[in-house]
Amino acid sequence: MESASLSFANLHNHGELFANILRARRDAFILNNQWDLPQTMGMEYDQYDTPQSRWIAVHEAGRVYAGVRLTPTTARCGIYSYMIRDAQNGLLDTIPTDLLYDAAPVDEATWEVTRGFIVSDLPAALRQKVRMRLVMEMLRTTRAEGIGRMIALLPSNWNRWAGRCRLEMDAAGRNMYMGGTDYQAVWINFGSQLH
Template sequence: MHATTLSFGNMHIHGDLLVKLLKARRQTFIVERKWDLPEAEGMEYDQYDTPASRWIAIHEDGEVLAGIRLTPTTARCGMYSYMIRDAQKGMLEDIPDNLLNFEAPVDQKIWESSRVFVSRDIPADKRFQVQVQLMQELIKAARDQGAEQLLGMVPSLWPRWIRRLGLRAEPAGPVMEIEGMKVQVAMMDLNDAVH
């Protein structure tokens, strides 16, 4: 099993891994969860998949098992910045604007994690290993970009899940139901992360 952090600057080195990641995202978010998201050529994408972002893929034998997108909170692309901030500004109709307990930060040391998924096809005995590798690569990739904190919308069961991985995070907003899932924004201090 491998963990790879992709960017516009290095994607050519990794063949079609970014394409496979976006296809795996489509499978998770559009096919399985039935979210109404943009897609083309079997890939899911949105306005936050820009050269400012990074994509983490956990992959094995040509198959993407899990992934995350990282975006700096300083990102700008036309009228968009990053998902949580744009939702707070009322720009995203499917996400409530009261998702954060404070004003969405714009800080080069804070990055947003989004589009987190783990393939449902992974056997139960391998799932924890995939989750650990995904979180380890997330922490490494974020630190490599100079991040000290991560802000992300996660399933509301995150406190139990993240403790199991030996990490800590704090709630940053209320528990909400979006697209049939209970979710909450959480903030992780990477200085507390031991991985």
Template sequence: MQATTLSYDNLHNHGELFANMFRARHRTFIQNNRWDLPEANGMEFDQYDTPASRWVCVHRDGEVMAGVRLTPTTHRCGIYTYMIRDAQRGLLETIPRDLLNFEAPIDPNIWESSRVFVSNDVPAAERLRVQMQLIHEMVVSARTLGATTLLGIIPEHSPRLARRVGLDCVPSGPVMDAGGTRSVCVTISMATKLH
């Protein structure tokens, strides 16, 4: 099992991994969760998959087991910025505007974590190890990018997992129904040390 952080600058070094990550997102979010999202050629994507983002993938032999997208809160592409801020601004129909207890920040040291998933194909006995690998690589990548804080939407009970691995993860909004899943906005400090 490996973890790789992809960017538009290094895609050429990783063969099909980038496309496989979008295919894994398609299976997770469109096929399994039945979310109505943009898709093409069996890949899920949205307006936040731009050159400003990074994609952390946990993979083995080209098969993507888990992933997460990191986007700077300072990014803008047309009318869009990042998912949490755009939901708060009323630009997204499927995410409530009151998802965050404060105004969504625009700060070079704060990045958004979105499209977090672990493939349904990952056996139950391996899921925790895959999740921990994903969290570890996400933190390493975020710190490398200069993030001191991540802002994300995660399943309601995920902050407990984060605390188990030493991540400072604090709910920052109400529990909400996001695509049939009970989720919550969280802030994650990059200052803590992982176990």
């Protein structure tokens, strides 16, 4: 099992891994969760998949087991910035504008985590190993990019597994029921792990 952090600068070193991440996202979000998202050629994508983002994958023999997308909170592309901020600013009709306790940050050391998934057919015995591998690759990326904290919109049960993954997390907003699941915005603090 391997993990990788992809950017537009290194996609060419990873063969079809980027396309396989987008295929796995389609399976996770469109087929399994029944979300109405853009797709083409069997891949899910959106306006935040730009050269400003990074994509992390845990994979083996061409199969992606888990992944996330990281986007700096300073990102801009047309009218869009990053998902949580755009939701707060009323640009996304599927996420409430009052998802955060405070204003969405715009800060070089703060990045957003979105499109996190673990494939649904992964055996239970491997789930924690894959989750830890994903977190370790996120930690490597935070060091490389100088990220001190992240903001994410996660299922509200995040506090059940945060400790097992050795993540320092705090609520950043209220619980919200969306698409059949309870979600909550959270801070993931990496500042103490950057040294």
